[in-house]
Amino acid sequence: MRYFYVLITLFIFCISSSFETNVDSKMVLKKPRVSPRDGAEPHVLLETRNRTSTPKHGKSSIAEDLTQFIQDISVDERDLNDFYSISISPTRLRRLGEYYTERQNELVTVFRSSWDELGVDGEVDWLLIRGYLKRQQDSLRSIWVQLKDLEPVLKSWAPPLVELCEQREEVIRFEAKDAAQALSDSGRAVDALASSIRAGDLKSTVSEFAAYRAVSAVEELQSHLTEWYGFYATYDPMFDWWVKQEWQQFPSKLSELVAAINEHLVGIKPGEDDAIVGQPVGRDGILADLQAEIIPYSPEELIKIGETEYDWCEKEMIKASQDLGYGKDWLKALEYVKTLHVEPGEQIYLVHELANEAVEYVTKHDMVTIPRIANETWRTTMMSPAAQKVNPFFLGGTLIQVSYPTNSMxxxxxxxxxxxxxxxxxxSTVFHEMNPGHHLQYYYISRYKTYRGMFTTxxxxxxxxxxxxMILWDRGFAATPEEKIGMLFWRMHRALRIIFSLKFHLNLMTPQECIDMLVEKGGHERATAEGEVRRSFNGDYSPLYQAGYMLGALQFYALRKEIVGRGSMTERAFHDAILKQNQMPIEMLRALLKGEHLNWDHKPSWKFYDGSHKDTKSHRG
Structure with missing residues (x-):
């Protein structure tokens, strides 16, 4: 496997030398195509952009150039990821690393020297794209570490097949006999590996989460190989003569390998798909993510915030429980509210009733602008039983996906x-997912400052x-005890998300303990608690994602006090401005809305939490 370790050596060299391109071409899988734009010097790129852009008031603005620079990165990145699409390929990591380093160098050499000309908008954009490029480079290094963890499962058979797929992308000539040999050799290696896994030989060397990721890597490579075979089969007679027989058996070998990994390394038995698999990132990993999100708190401080918010929720739950006649046993009151569901077949109509109620309320109180198209074009779909195991509640955005039982359950x-x-x-779920929540967000972010869409958080x-x-609670949108309990359930849930997700990543809680916390302290059904925890840790969400709900809301809540509460903006203008600035860390949004200039070496500094839960008349709009 000399070939595989040569690739490893090359990648490490590329990382340490800022991905310099003067590498011996014999050491790489292939030489990627490089366009004239990619090889241009930063000042040439800027001059070309200045010549082709439309000048304002007789000259080009450096801030406009920066906007174009960000737009270029967004599209370049899409094209590179589409072309270098095999996630386990060292070639992909090297090419992306080269690109991010080139753009980072350009950002510093071209734009930082003109800092005083950028204005607040440009300063924010510069800091956003700098943070983005750094995060992408850090992500590549993280992926590299993860690939090292996958070596015991991939190194004996995958590299030659990755090379075949990459040669196909560039339509490089190859000998069909060599492709057949690669499939034959890899097939024998896959058989031997599957046998070794079934015998328990890799149990001590491959973690459960690494094995979980390995399954995805194998399935992804199988998809690429299927496309590779379909590209040449029947069109190239020599390819069919050499390769067809070897290929017929190969997909089933990979399927057997996946089954062996799932059963013996991940712990998912045949016919089961409910395992909860996660990998804590540790305190350093959380701190790095907090730095990227521009949040000046430690994980321990954030857990304390979650606990404080939970305590407030519990006190309010007890008040509502007492109003319903259940005394301080708010879990009994919660159980009563859970029985107030509609009959099968009626949920979709309830969703529309609740959506209309929310829109009418925020419109009546002049809280935000909801354009007609944003209100009339959302659609409803039903969530499959399999999807409900991961997402037991509604999902929304461009449309709303309703979670409700089917006759197969x-x-x-x-x-x-x-x-x-x-x-x-x-x-609460409906207006969170639709208007004025996610659906309205998507309406605005697809129309205003769209280049900032890459800074999603x-x-x-x-x-x-x-x-x-939170603000609808302050206004009294929840008028009855049942409505209060419904809103408090979610608020309590988001506080618990801060606690259990951060404690899991700090190695202080297991997935089962997270489930038990949601059931015992949040009043969850066990099935929905399991779905929540499975969703949180299966690798589709970043470590801070679940904590981001309440912590982000608390940032917006504090910003509202600063701006609307002090009379700088009306409530509607404030909410419209948030949506029209598009996505970004909230400390950057704060600088934009307050018109505060930033330094190029800005560090997280905004302490947004004071533990206050009382709104004031001045910021009710």
């Missing part, structure tokens, strides 16, 4: 899902949607 599953999506839980997109739950 067991009685107990049907009841848990109906109880978890009762009328009063759904009331859960603290903005999820925090802003949950923030609406």
């Amino acid at each position: 067991s009685y107990s599953d049907k009841m848990m899902i109906m109880r978890g999506n009762n009328r009063y839980f759904s009331r 859960p603290f903005w997109i999820e925090g802003n949607a949950f923030y609406w739950e």
Whole structure:
């Protein structure tokens, strides 16, 4: 496997030398195509852009050039990822590393020297793209570490097949006999590896989460190989003569390998798909993510915030419980509210009723602009039973996906899902997912400052949607005890998300302990708690994603006090401005809305949390 380790050596060299391109071409899988633009010097790029852009008032603005620079990166990145699409390929990592380093150098050499000309908008954009490029480079290094963890599962058979797929992308001539040999050799290696896994030989060397990622890597490579075979088969007679027989058996070998990994390394038995697999990132990993999100708090401080918010929620729950006659046993009151669900077939109509209620309320109180198209074009779909195991509640954005039982579910599953999506839980979910929440966000971010879409963060997109739950609570949108319990359930849930997600990544809680916390302290159905934890840790979400809901909302809540509460903006103007600035860490949004200039070496500094839960008349709009 000399070839594989040569690739490893090359990648490490590229990382340490800022991805310099003067590498011996014999050491790489292939030489990627480089356009004239990619090889140009930064000052040439800027001069070309200045010549082709439309000048304003007789000269080009450096801030406009920076906007174009960000737009270029967004499109370049899409094209590079589309072309270098095999996630386990060292060639992909090297090419992306080269690109991010080139753009980072250009950002410093061209734009930082003109800092005084950027204005607040440009300063924010410069800091956003600098942070983005750094995060992408850090991500490549993280992926590299993850690939090292996958070596025991991939190195004996995958590299030659990755090379075949990459040669196909560039349509490089190859000998069909050599491709057949690669498939034959890899097939034998896959058989031997599967046998070794079934015998328990890799159990001590491959972690559960590495094995979980390995399954995805194998399935992804199988998809690329299927496309590779279809590209040449029947069109190239020599390819068919050499390769067809070897290929016929190969996909089943990979399927058997996946089954062996799942059963013996991940712990998912045949016919099961419910394993909760996660990998804590550790305190350093959380701190790095907090730095990228421009949040000046430690993980321990954030957990304390979550605990403080939970305590407030519990006190309010007790008040509502007492109003319903259940005394201080708010869990009994919560159980009563769960029974207030609609009958099968009625949930989709309830969703529309609740959506209209929310829009009418925020419109009546002049809280935000909801354009007609944003209100009339959202669609409703139903979530599959399999999807409900991961997302037991609604999902939304461009459309709303309703979570509700199907006739294929067991009685107990049907009841848990109906109880978890009762009328009063759904009331908050609908306006969080649609208007004025995610659906309205998507309307604006696809129309205003669209180049900032690449700076997406859960603290903005999820925090802003949950923030609406907080300010509508302050206004009295929850008038009855049942409505209060419905809103408090979600608020308590978001506080617990801060606690359990950060404690998991600090190695202080196991997935099972997270489930138990949601059931015992949040009043969740066990099935919905399992779905929540599975969703949180299966690798699709960043470590801070679940904490971002409430922490982002608290940032927006504090910013509202600073701006609307002091009379700098009306409530509607404030909410419209948030949406029109598009996505970004909230500390950057704060600088934009307050018109505060920033330094190029800006560090997180905004301490947004004071523990206050009382709105004031001055910022009710």
